[in-house]
Amino acid sequence: MNEDQFGSRVQHLLDEAIPLAPNAAERLRAAREQALARQRAAPAPALQWADNLLGSLGGWSGMSLRVLLPLALLLAGLIGIYAWQQKQTLAEIEEIDALLLTDELPLDAYLDRGFQDWLKKRGGGEQ
């Protein structure tokens, strides 16, 4: 007889409400208490894992200090870099526009695809 079969047999007997000897009832109650206590001590694995992680980081207040703060600083840094890059790009465009507007060659020399191709062909790869 395996465990399941034994279980269902016990269940059947219990369902039949067979009167138990008082000491047997007492022992059953104690066993039940013990089983419940053991179950309470072992939370779900995922919860346990999260709890351990949080504990190692120093609880909720430690969490904000060690995780949220560097995250906030990282974000601030990224925003700063992005803003700086935008500014650099705009400055570079302004620089080139000023050079184009004052260059010896007319704008058409830089706009004319034909000239660019002609130069490439003529340069024979030296361009």
Next chain:
Amino acid sequence: MNRRAACRALLGLGLWAMAGAAGAQKRQPRRYTWAELTATQQEVLAPLKSDWENLPIERRRNWVGIANRYPKMAQVEQERVQKRMQRWANLSPEQRARARENYRRMAKASAEKRRRLRQQWAEYQAQKAR
């Protein structure tokens, strides 16, 4: 409790840094309207006046930057700027981007090649006219 206070202070500092970085971008509320420009800037950018308010703000800022460089340019360069300004402003963003790209590439060439470029342009023009 001490640790909690320190944590809050640091978090506050982090948020402040973030706000500062975000604010840096918005610190320029200037819209570069024609009326906002100085008399000198208006004089230099006169060819663009009629279309000024239709230009996107970043283009206006770009032109203001060029107007600020203008006084330092040689006279011949100033004349070129005046002559080319309208054409440049009326090009599509793609055309301008292509011209900049070509300029970057050609500017990398040696001084000797850059000198020859002028002659080559004249040659190309002559060939095309034929």
